[in-house]
Amino acid sequence: MADSLTERSQNILEAIVEDYISSAEPVGSRAISRKHNFNLSPASVRNVMADLEEMGLLCSPHTSAGRIPTGKGFQYYIDTLLDVRDLNRNEKQNLRNSYRFQNMKMEDIMQEVGRVLSGLSQYTGLVMAPKFISTVFRQIEFIRLSHGRLLVIYVSETGLVQNKVIESDPNLTASDLEQISNYLNSELNGLSIQEVRTKLNKELQEDQTRYDQLKKQALSLSCAALQDEVEDQLYVSGASLMLGQPEFSTPDQMKRMIQTLESKKHLIDLLDSSQSAQGVQIFIGSESSHIDLADCSLVTSNFSNQKGAIGTLGVIGPMRMNYSQVVPIVDFTAQLVSRVLDRELE
Amino acid sequence: MADSLTERSQNILEAIVEDYISSAEPVGSRAISRKHNFNLSPASVRNVMADLEEMGLLCSPHTSAGRIPTGKGFQYYIDTLLDVRDLNRNEKQNLRNSYRFQNMKMEDIMQEVGRVLSGLSQYTGLVMAPKFISTVFRQIEFIRLSHGRLLVIYVSETGLVQNKVIESDPNLTASDLEQISNYLNSELNGLSIQEVRTKLNKELQEDQTRYDQLKKQALSLSCAALQDEVEDQLYVSGASLMLGQPEFSTPDQMKRMIQTLESKKHLIDLLDSSQSAQGVQIFIGSESSHIDLADCSLVTSNFSNQKGAIGTLGVIGPMRMNYSQVVPIVDFTAQLVSRVLDRELE
DNA sequence: TGTTAGCACTCGATCATGGTGAGTGCTAAA
């Protein structure tokens, strides 16, 4: 399909998308023929526009308004016409300076990244911390709460701390627990959670009589502790910035937008689906997508450390987002965060 | 001032406030004289209304609309006219059943409370977890990240887990750290953070040569770990429910509302200021208040455990909130949470 | 003296009207 567009059509589409990005208003043929020196009269431009509309790349809100790009139009623009230049040395340095990661724990880093992304882009920042399951075991501690209830604290290589309450044998003493954690810490060190789980399951299934009572306890405790998926952590920053965008100026649009940002589950699903990809990804909230993005676009990139923990960060904004500005920021930030996470573990 | 109102004025004010609460529209004299059987004609009601307006308890949005209560009017209503009945046995049981606290860690409990409060009230739920400084020391653990950077994990009696990254002597070995944490855990057990701090400072100031190197390390490490205030944790649930309220139907009102809910710092300040009080407190976002509550009201109550950790929970909604329904819910929930926190520690 | 009926008045909300201008589609000429 991409090939079926003449160069002229492409130029005009590009001009329309870019005008629309900066003005948020339907773009008319006259404006295009004036501002860009294609040496074409409005009438000619109109012909091209009619073609583009037929192809589903443009639409007009009503008979005598200009045209605005459809989701498909944006998609084409992004796939074919958008050229993203890399940040230059200076811009990179500026971006680096925006972040202050010194002595921050994982949660703080995630939050800081969201804040900065949202501040720089003037849209809403999204950061999903690396999943529990993708982290590498570092240490486990048990703390007794009340009769049989244990607080398990799990620390990953990257300093991510998760905790969870589990039921246990009420008769376990403090020194039992210490022995158990010592055993587990030496046994599981350096394994990914995935590996830890298979290892534990295997050992549990082997002839149980071979183990002493305490070791059995250790295994079943840690099994319980690591069993369920800990819920994902999603940081959303700067939601109210979106309220200034003209596409969310009516109460209905605002409501829809806020609800989209509040339904973290949907957002997490969306971010999940991008975790296998490399580099920057762009989702366009067209009708086609099964997830209601409220006519927003989502620009994401994954970050990861060398041990394979993967998180996702990005920016959500109106479809009419300034991609050529946002994409490099998201891209470079992801690289930055990856590097920071690696430095965590020396 | 309260005394200067005749019984009739009080009755009429009450009727107006309650009508307004349920309709969200200016209340006219005819409606009052009809629906409530005061045996008064609209004209008489109007006379009283004029008085109430002069006193600043009512106002009219324009010449020929009905009256709506001012912030002061609501204040008077709440102070003098509102009678909050306790929940009956049945309602209490229902409320209890709404919450599922089994095997939940502190964070989850706070979040669950916010969710349920918002669901029941159809307004926005706020929960502020007990402050770090008000908690009681249970356990501390150190985990080495990279050259000289330590992850400190602190657990309170109630199972609240906080963590923090600090700088330390890079030469500390794992066993040093273990000794240090053992020492601290036995030494500080059962003290409040406040007490821990004073104790540490005192010991550090005493003749340092009396201590061996390791102990000195221990003291300075834990000092660093507990020094700064960890930021407060505020859970906001159900913000989008507010968008359905008629007082937030215009874009400007919505924007203001969302910004209020997003500026957690202000909310925390407000909740802080209620921590010394007993029972349910109601803030009315009048112009007088220095904090912009966007014409909202805030109904809060503190919860606490027997060791003195204090948190605050509540509901934020339009000034026109259904107080007689919300107040008992907030009240009983606070009692419930207090009890749950105590059960945590046996 | 307190209460009420009557009445003129106010003012937002709603609707119909008409003008304006940006923009379109189509056609015919260059």
Next chain:
DNA sequence: TTTAGCACTCACCATGATCGAGTGCTAACA
């Protein structure tokens, strides 16, 4: 193939009329 011209569409805005809920005031009434 491009473009000038033209009729047409339609959102937007200002205007003005009507409506009705509600008020304040005054005079009559119990």
